[in-house]
Amino acid sequence: MIADRLASMAALIRPKVSLAVAAGSLFGALYHGHLHGGVQMGAAFTAAAGAFLLCGGCSALNQVQERGRDARMARTRERPLASGRMTPGRGALRAGLFGGAGLLLFFLAGGWPVLLAGLAVVAVYNGLYTPLKTVSPTALLAGGVAGAAPPLTGWLAAGGPVLDPHILGVTAIFYLWQVPHFWLLAEKHRADYIRAGFAVLGPGLDPKLRAGLMGVWVAAYFTALGCFAGLAGPASLRAFVPPVLLLAGAAAAWLAASDHPRPALAAMHCSLPLGLATLLLATT
Structure with missing residues (x-):
């Protein structure tokens, strides 16, 4: 009990x-x-x-x-x-x-x-x-x-x-992460969402166009995260972390645009802690 x-x-x-x-x-x-x-x-x-x-x-x-x-x-x-x-x-x-x-x-x-x-x-x-x-x-x-x-x-x-630009930059990255994360999750469970009466992204759109829009948003998130980590991160990691994030972002955006939400979601889940850890290393 x-x-x-x-x-x-x-x-x-x-x-x-x-x-x-x-x-x-x-x-x-x-x-x-x-x-x-x-x-x-x-x-x-x-x-x-x-x-x-x-x-x-x-x-x-x-x-x-x-x-x-x-x-x-x-x-x-x-x-x-x-x-x-x-x-x-x-x-x-x-x-x-x-x-x-x-x-x-x-x-x-x-x-x-x-x-x-x-x-x-x-x-x-x-x-x-x-x-x-x-x-x-x-x-x-x-x-x-x-x-x-x-x-x-x-x-x-x-x-x-x-209104400090440091925290505004972080919240912007969180926002860019949130939207494609939940859209990709909705795509993963699209039939479930439709059955329950929730509005899903572009049921009238061509699936390729719908997936392409998700890929664009995923790319925007990774680009913002990579640039922010490069600007605020320590010099010792600037040659490593931003390129890794941008390359991962290109792969995740391609996966999302190709209608493969699972690996795209996994890439997004792994990327945020890496980018945030870089910001903390920059200021210690």
Whole structure:
């Protein structure tokens, strides 16, 4: 019984996704600390914990909102709300508890700027992106804004200004990563998404043109990441990391344009940590 409840809770908050969001927030705090001569570890880890909990809360609320559609999809029909193992009321209560705890930690980590950033994430992800998913595939352009926020929350918790070009560059890279990542994921599960009533990219478009558009966006992400790593990275790695990222980007863009989403997704997953690690090495 306890194991089943823990499994349901894990499915509700999606710990892998929440941990990735927490890592993004922690990176933002570390990046600010390296650039400005010291890391406030208490604030950094408090913000990261807040990001984990807030992401779990947003995930739970999303599953409350989409429980009927999740039940029609093979990849999500075993989620606790979609399968009926958890009532919408309990799901909403858990979403409020996780989300509220995350927002409280955000406030403790950096005051009102971080709290407002967290509230903006909820408004965009659950208030805008989730309902728009059934209307247009361009909803991902809004969802990418929420997905780009984690490093900004850590940066703000460390005392950094919101308009600093360093963190704006990082959030832009996160945004460019988010959109093709979810579009490629949607392509991988296209039949599932259509069955559930979600809008998918260009059902009326020629498949080759649709794949080509994805390839262009993937190329834009890798180009931005490679250039940023080259400009901000240490001189000892500038001859190595940017070319590797650009070559990997060319391969990933070709795979995406050739309608091979799995290896393109794998390349994107591997590239972001490499590029971010380069930024931290540049400032130590």
